[in-house]
Amino acid sequence: xxxxxxxxISSLAIMIAIGLSIDMYLTHxxxxxxxxACNNLNGNPIVHKEGLVSNWSFxxxxx
Numbered sequence: 101x102x103x104x105x106x107x108x109i110s111s112l113a114i115m116i117a118i119g120l121s122i123d124m125y126l127t128h129x130x131x132x133x134x135x136x137a138c139n140n141l142n143g144n145p146i147v148h149k150e151g152l153v154s155n156w157s158f159x160x161x162x163x
Contacts, residue, residue, distance in 0.1 A: 127156065134158045 131147055138145040138160035149156040 131156060131158065134160075 131149075135145040135147065135158075138158075141160065141163060143160040144162045146159045146161055147156060148158075
């Protein structure tokens with residue numbers, strides 16, 4: 101019984117870690133894509149990030 105609980109909790113922890121890693125990667129990719137697009141338009145990208153998860157804002161100044 102205890103072994104099953106440990107396996108379930110460990111599996112949940114791994115799934116949460118994988119989910120957070122995927123979210124952080126996709127957030128980084130979105131920011132880089134937006135920054136590159138702004139640079140291609142000769143703009144000045146301004147990114148404000150808060151925390152480790154997908155809480156960010158983007159502005160392309162100078163257009």
